Amino acid sequence: MKIHKNELLQLHGNKMPIDREVALHLKGRHPQIIDAGPARFAGEAYTTSGLYMVEGHVAGELTMECARCLEPFTYAYRETIKETFVDEKAAEIEIDEEMEIHPLENDQLDLQPHLEGAVLLSVPSVLICKDDCKGICPECGTNRNRKSCGCVVERIDPRLAVLGELFGKQDK
Ligand SMILES: [Zn+2]
Numbered sequence: 001m002k003i004h005k006n007e008l009l010q011l012h013g014n015k016m017p018i019d020r021e022v023a024l025h026l027k028g029r030h031p032q033i034i035d036a037g038p039a040r041f042a043g044e045a046y047t048t049s050g051l052y053m054v055e056g057h058v059a060g061e062l063t064m065e066c067a068r069c070l071e072p073f074t075y076a077y078r079e080t081i082k083e084t085f086v087d088e089k090a091a092e093i094e095i096d097e098e099m100e101i102h103p104l105e106n107d108q109l110d111l112q113p114h115l116e117g118a119v120l121l122s123v124p125s126v127l128i129c130k131d132d133c134k135g136i137c138p139e140c141g142t143n144r145n146r147k148s149c150g151c152v153v154e155r156i157d158p159r160l161a162v163l164g165e166l167f168g169k170q171d172k
């Protein structure tokens, strides 16, 4: 999603309302994202004291693979965006890294990386489909959310497991 600076300059300080569908490229940028549906950005853009401002929120849905049961589920997000841009020429002189002011590119405000970054930052590193997801049975592979398989999964003390391995090897 890009906005040309002239769209804002001709408003003479008035705010331009924005409500647009945006295609975010998020597939493969988090190990659990299977698909990214369309997102919507709603907000406004304007110029003030030589700066170009965009604020609003981006909302949409991702199809995620549950880390525990591996079934797909929908993850909805809604993130607040506030980005400041400045002309490329001005950028060389006054940009202070800490202020997080982005230079325009070809006189355009490129919101794409900021929208994608905000959504990716909002996704937890490990996500499960529901708090009480029972996951997959390590014995028989049944999705235990759908049915209980009746397997008794023993929790073996890891120190004993090492011994068990040693004995197993001796048997062969
Ligand atoms: Zn799950």
Ligand SMILES: [Zn+2]
Residues within 6 Å of the ligand: 137, 138, 139, 140, 141, 142, 149, 150, 151
């Ligand atoms: Zn089982």
